[in-house]
Amino acid sequence: MTIFFAGVDLGSTMTKIVIIDEKQSVVTSTVKHTGAEHRRLANQVMQEVLNKAGISLNDIEYVVATGYGRINVPLPTATLPS
Numbered sequence: 001m002t003i004f005f006a007g008v009d010l011g012s013t014m015t016k017i018v019i020i021d022e023k024q025s026v027v028t029s030t031v032k033h034t035g036a037e038h039r040r041l042a043n044q045v046m047q048e049v050l051n052k053a054g055i056s057l058n059d060i061e062y063v064v065a066t067g068y069g070r071i072n073v074p075l076p077t078a079t080l081p082s
Contacts, residue, residue, distance in 0.1 A: 004055060005062050008046070010038055010069035017049050019060070028052045038069040 003022040009015070011034060018029040028049050035041055050056060065073040 003061050004053070004059050006046070006049075006060050006064070008042060008063060008065045008070075008073050009067040010034065010042055010065065010073055011067040012069070015041055015045055015069075017045050019049055019053050019055075027055075034069065039073075042069070042073045 004027065005020050005022075007016075007018045007020070009017075013034055014031055015034045015038075016029070016031045019027040021027055030045060030049050030052075032041070032045050046057070050060075063073070065071075
């Protein structure tokens with residue numbers, strides 16, 4: 001069974017999400033413009049990358065959130081200070 005991890009950088013102008021596996025290989029990633037609704041955008045963009053990877057949120061072992069809007073990431077995460 002493959003273990004997946006996600007990184008979310010929710011900045012004031014751009015939102016970036018990457019999914020990697022246990023070998024630290026990038027499975028998929030995306031970059032989108034951040035709009036006014038950080039929380040909704042984080043959910044939407046995460047769902048897009050999960051769909052691209054063919055996995056679900058339940059397959060993600062750990063999510064790390066960084067950036068200006070990191071506290072708005074509505075996912076079980078570990079947040080890192082900017």
